[in-house]
Amino acid sequence: MDEPTPPRILVIEDAEAIRVPVESALAGAGFTVRSLPDGTGLEAEFARARPDLVVLDVMLPGRDGFELLRVIRRASAAGVVMLTARDGVEDRLRGLGDGADDYVVKPFVLAELVARVTAVLRRTGRTRPAVEVGGLVIDVEGGRARYGGTDVELTATEWKLLLYFARHRDRVVSKTQVLTAVWGYGELAPNLVEVNVSTLRRKLEAHGPRVLHTVRGQGYVLRGEA
Incomplete structure (x- = not known):
C-alpha cells in the first residue's frame, strides 16, 4: 500500500x-x-x-x-x-x-x-474520508488502517478485503459476495475467503477487540460489537 x-x-x-x-x-x-x-x-x-x-x-x-x-x-x-x-x-x-x-x-x-x-x-x-469501527480507523482514500492508534500492516489483498467490509459496515456479506468483489469470481475456492479473513482478523485483533465477525451460515460483518 x-x-x-x-x-x-x-x-x-x-x-x-x-x-x-x-x-x-x-x-x-x-x-x-x-x-x-x-x-x-x-x-x-x-x-x-x-x-x-x-x-x-x-x-x-x-x-x-x-x-x-x-x-x-x-x-x-x-x-x-x-x-x-x-x-x-x-x-x-x-x-x-x-x-x-x-x-x-x-x-x-x-x-x-x-x-x-x-x-x-x-x-x-x-x-481524507475515514470509516471508524470501534477503535479501528480506515483511511479510505489513503489506503491505511489504524487500530488503537497503531498502523495495521496489510497486504494489498487484505486491504481490498478490509475496504470491502468497511464499505458494507454493519451489513452481513456472504463468501460469494466477497469472492466476487475482491477476487473477481464467486464460484471457486470459498476457503480462499476463510483463510484471508482469518489472517486479517488476527492482524486487527493484535491491536484491539474483535470488529470483524463471522455470522454462522451467512457470512461476515464489520461492526464494533459482537
Whole structure:
C-alpha cells in the first residue's frame, strides 16, 4: 500500500494534564501530533513542521492565544481550534474575528475535540474520508488502517478485503459476495475467503477487540460489537 501522509496537528497548551491526553487522543485518531507548552519557538516550529491545524489554548504564559493566533494567520492558512476556560461571547467573537475556525470550552470531552478538529480539517480540505469501527480507523482514500492508534500492516489483498467490509459496515456479506468483489469470481475456492479473513482478523485483533465477525451460515460483518 502507498503510505499516506496524515494531517499534522500542533497542540499549544501549557497544562500538561490537558496537553498529554489531547496529544494521545489526536494521535489515536490517526493524526501526526507535535506540541508546545507555550508560544516560544512557534515560528520555528511552523517552518519546520508545517501543521495543517493548531489546537491553541487562549490562556498561555508569555504570548497569549490571541497574539499567537495573529502570528499563525500571518504565516499560514492552517486550521485553528482554540481552547478556553472562559465561555464568554466576547472572547469567542474576538478569536473568530482574528481567524480561528472553532472554539472548545474547558472542560471538554476528548472525543468532542477530535470531532471538532476533524470537522475543521474536512472543511479546509486537509483530511481524507475515514470509516471508524470501534477503535479501528480506515483511511479510505489513503489506503491505511489504524487500530488503537497503531498502523495495521496489510497486504494489498487484505486491504481490498478490509475496504470491502468497511464499505458494507454493519451489513452481513456472504463468501460469494466477497469472492466476487475482491477476487473477481464467486464460484471457486470459498476457503480462499476463510483463510484471508482469518489472517486479517488476527492482524486487527493484535491491536484491539474483535470488529470483524463471522455470522454462522451467512457470512461476515464489520461492526464494533459482537
